[in-house]
Amino acid sequence: MARVRAGLAKLSSRSQPVGLILLYHRVADLEGDPQLLAVEVQRFADQMAHLSWRYEVVTLHELIRRRSTHSDVRRPLVAVTFDDGYADNLVNAKPALESAHVPATVFVASGYMEGEQQFWWDELESIFLRPSSLPEVLPLSVDGEMREWVLGRDTVYDDAQCIAYRGWNVLCREDPTRRHQLYRALCALLRPMAEADRERTLCTIRSWAGYLHATASSHRILTPQEVRTLASGPWVEVGAHTESHPVLARLPLGAQREEIGRCKERLQSVLSCPVTSFAYPYGTMADYTADTTALVKEEGYSLACSNYPERVTRDTDVYQLPRFVVRNWDQDRFRTMMESWWQGTIGEEAHAY
Numbered sequence: 001m002a003r004v005r006a007g008l009a010k011l012s013s014r015s016q017p018v019g020l021i022l023l024y025h026r027v028a029d030l031e032g033d034p035q036l037l038a039v040e041v042q043r044f045a046d047q048m049a050h051l052s053w054r055y056e057v058v059t060l061h062e063l064i065r066r067r068s069t070h071s072d073v074r075r076p077l078v079a080v081t082f083d084d085g086y087a088d089n090l091v092n093a094k095p096a097l098e099s100a101h102v103p104a105t106v107f108v109a110s111g112y113m114e115g116e117q118q119f120w121w122d123e124l125e126s127i128f129l130r131p132s133s134l135p136e137v138l139p140l141s142v143d144g145e146m147r148e149w150v151l152g153r154d155t156v157y158d159d160a161q162c163i164a165y166r167g168w169n170v171l172c173r174e175d176p177t178r179r180h181q182l183y184r185a186l187c188a189l190l191r192p193m194a195e196a197d198r199e200r201t202l203c204t205i206r207s208w209a210g211y212l213h214a215t216a217s218s219h220r221i222l223t224p225q226e227v228r229t230l231a232s233g234p235w236v237e238v239g240a241h242t243e244s245h246p247v248l249a250r251l252p253l254g255a256q257r258e259e260i261g262r263c264k265e266r267l268q269s270v271l272s273c274p275v276t277s278f279a280y281p282y283g284t285m286a287d288y289t290a291d292t293t294a295l296v297k298e299e300g301y302s303l304a305c306s307n308y309p310e311r312v313t314r315d316t317d318v319y320q321l322p323r324f325v326v327r328n329w330d331q332d333r334f335r336t337m338m339e340s341w342w343q344g345t346i347g348e349e350a351h352a353y
């Protein structure tokens, strides 16, 4: 009986939560945010101030190192991470991190650092959810079959509509116009596509819409020089987020290895130092497999972040670190969400890029 009790005590100490990992994408004041990726600049500063007052904010590596020994449940460990590598991580987030003394890891998709490339979801936003006039029918070849989407009276989208619907996002139940319907349908279509198919489809959509490249300076990605500047100083570690941001689970293993390995090489050559942290694109359990996790380990990373809302315990798999997605919340809401996550009473939806 004593042995059973000792076993149970050991088990409960192993599953005892020690900390939380937060997932951000962008710190920016935007016209619209259909994917709910951005936290406003002032709100982010408020959130960081709250973190450094209430929690023990540490790097990801320190969180993992200390997860077996940390026992102060009143002051949990917290690590801050960013996915994707938007330029605003340097321009807006880094100053706030520095002034609140909060360390963070920024996971960069290395294939987007050069040229004028933007993420596909941002291109779709620029094409469909900004004022413009588009052709009435969009024909697209999907899996060898021609499909058509009709914009009808929503071919023209003006400034007033753009302002009226700026609060719309993909978690809304209603789509106010056919443009929003189409944006949502195309997001679902493009997300699982391999890089080449996705680029081909985007190319068709761009030329249909009359864009050479649908770029918006508000959605700019870090350049290699900016990645270096971001990583300089004690506050920001740069980690890898693949080259082209694919759903890894849908790729053959060889292609997965290239995405995981090349991103590391590319970032290491930009930074001239080892890159040892990785985050799975999209990051839900459906977006990678046990083989992916093994590849990440083989390619020399020492930890990897997923995207499912759980607290870190001493048993947490360091190659599938859970994270909580932070939204554009004011300090009160942020404080409440943090306490609920820490108490284990709420899990936010996993939607994230």
Ligand SMILES: [Zn+2]
Residues within 6 Å of the ligand: 083, 084, 241, 245, 280, 281, 282, 353
């Ligand atoms: Zn991502």
